[in-house]
Amino acid sequence: MKTILHDNVTTREGELYFSNVKVTDIIKDYGTPIFLLDENKIREHINEYKSAMKEYFGEGSMPLYASKACSFKELYRVVKSEGVGTDIVSPGELYTAVAAGFDMSKAFFHGNNKTDRDIEFAMDSGLGYFVVDGLEELDAIEKIALRKGIKQKILLRITPGIDPHTHKKISTGGVDSKFGSAIATGLAEKMVKESLKRYAVVLKGFHCHIGSQIFEVDPFIDAVEIMTEFIADMKSKFDFVADVLNLGGGFGVRYKECDPIISYTENIKAIGAKLDEQCKALNIKKPVIYLEPGRSLVADAGMTVYEVGSVKSIEGIKNYVSIDGGMTDNPRYTLYQSPYTVISVNKPEAACDFKCTIAGRCCESGDIIQEDVMLPKVERGDLIAVLVTGAYNYSMSSNYNRIPRAPVVMVYNGTPRLAVRRESYEDLILNDM
Numbered sequence: 001m002k003t004i005l006h007d008n009v010t011t012r013e014g015e016l017y018f019s020n021v022k023v024t025d026i027i028k029d030y031g032t033p034i035f036l037l038d039e040n041k042i043r044e045h046i047n048e049y050k051s052a053m054k055e056y057f058g059e060g061s062m063p064l065y066a067s068k069a070c071s072f073k074e075l076y077r078v079v080k081s082e083g084v085g086t087d088i089v090s091p092g093e094l095y096t097a098v099a100a101g102f103d104m105s106k107a108f109f110h111g112n113n114k115t116d117r118d119i120e121f122a123m124d125s126g127l128g129y130f131v132v133d134g135l136e137e138l139d140a141i142e143k144i145a146l147r148k149g150i151k152q153k154i155l156l157r158i159t160p161g162i163d164p165h166t167h168k169k170i171s172t173g174g175v176d177s178k179f180g181s182a183i184a185t186g187l188a189e190k191m192v193k194e195s196l197k198r199y200a201v202v203l204k205g206f207h208c209h210i211g212s213q214i215f216e217v218d219p220f221i222d223a224v225e226i227m228t229e230f231i232a233d234m235k236s237k238f239d240f241v242a243d244v245l246n247l248g249g250g251f252g253v254r255y256k257e258c259d260p261i262i263s264y265t266e267n268i269k270a271i272g273a274k275l276d277e278q279c280k281a282l283n284i285k286k287p288v289i290y291l292e293p294g295r296s297l298v299a300d301a302g303m304t305v306y307e308v309g310s311v312k313s314i315e316g317i318k319n320y321v322s323i324d325g326g327m328t329d330n331p332r333y334t335l336y337q338s339p340y341t342v343i344s345v346n347k348p349e350a351a352c353d354f355k356c357t358i359a360g361r362c363c364e365s366g367d368i369i370q371e372d373v374m375l376p377k378v379e380r381g382d383l384i385a386v387l388v389t390g391a392y393n394y395s396m397s398s399n400y401n402r403i404p405r406a407p408v409v410m411v412y413n414g415t416p417r418l419a420v421r422r423e424s425y426e427d428l429i430l431n432d433m
């Protein structure tokens with residue numbers, strides 16, 4: 001048995017296995033293109049976060065699954081069964097979570113533009129927390145909560161001024177973000193002052209999210225430092241005690257062999273140590289800590305399988321392998337040249353001596369999944385797999401060119417089951433009058 005990139009993708013006697021199921025067997029039942037999602041892997045990640053956060057942050061701390069990474073009913077049910085929370089960024093995600101029976105008191109509603117209707121809908125669904133982005137939203141929540149006669153819990157989204165990709169604090173960094181209220185401009189302080197004046201709004205603490213696909217722990221340590229200093233500052237200025245500090249998501253995931261292997265437990269341990277040190281030094285109450293992992297819970301639990309339709313060699317220039325999916329199920333290379341590992345499903349152990357570009361089927365030259373991939377020689381009818389597609393693939397999928405969305409098949413303890421069915425042509429015209 002050989003492992004490819006992550007331990008849920010293996011080869012045995014020339015056959016490719018995903019989460020211990022022969023991939024060609026799943027394809028026989030469900031066809032291509034298809035998203036496979038390893039439920040055991042998702043639960044494994046959730047449990048790593050859960051136990052590390054309990055140990056290093058203390059009781060009450062937990063991960064909130066950032067469901068924009070991948071949102072459909074069955075996934076909210078899995079998250080619910082693990083007893084953790086979720087973060088949602090739109091009324092559509094909220095609706096999906098409600099439809100799945102999610103405990104909405106553990107849901108956090110993000111976004112830089114929530115309409116009055118969104119706010120009302122969320123309150124009627126029993127939403128736990130709004131993560132308030134700015135002053136207008138605060139006013140809208142106050143007004144609607146007053147009308148409904150409820151007290152609404154909120155966190156304030158704070159921009160701490162950290163650029164995770166330069167690995168150091170920059171005093172103005174993040175100030176230009178469309179999200180949240182910056183500490184540096186004084187808006188964050190103003191938001192606290194305004195929140196405390198409101199009658200129907202209960203300020204519980206603060207949120208920050210510094211970025212995504214971050215392999216180092218230092219930017220998170222910086223975030224703890226800045227956010228705890230802000231908590232201490234708000235305590236001295238307004239006598240406000242923060243119960244909650246939500247540090248957002250962003251831990252990195254291995255997409256290719258060259259990416260580093262990181263330990264989420266070690267990161268959490270380092271963040272916890274900094275938190276304890278800061279709380280002591282600043283003499284503040286230790287808040288409950290939430291993290292919002294999206295990618296790191298679901299990315300390596302996913303794999304997409306396609307059928308090859310053509311192999312076109314442009315002499316001396318490049319070889320195109322065209323597949324029956326593309327930017328409609330995975331727009332990430334088109335959007336930001338994201339790296340992916342591509343393998344052969346039929347010949348997973350064969351020598352990879354054929355350099356090619358994997359092209360989607362859309363009428364769009366930029367519809368590329370990956371360039372300069374090394375595969376064994378492939379031909380029409382072969383299957384190829386793109387690894388680590390659990391995050392920001394299905395959730396970013398579209399119907400461009402009227403291509404129906406691929407289904408999602410979840411595998412749990414060696415048994416595949418349909419979690420999202422393949423879209424039909426009838427689905428495509430459902431809203432057409």
Ligand SMILES: *Cc1c(COP(=O)(O)O)cnc(C)c1O
Pocket residue numbers: 066068069087110209211212213248249250251292293294295296391
């Ligand atoms: C996108 C996002 C996350 C998740 O980020 P990952 O990199 O997928 O872990 C968490 N919180 C907020 C507010 C986000 O916008």
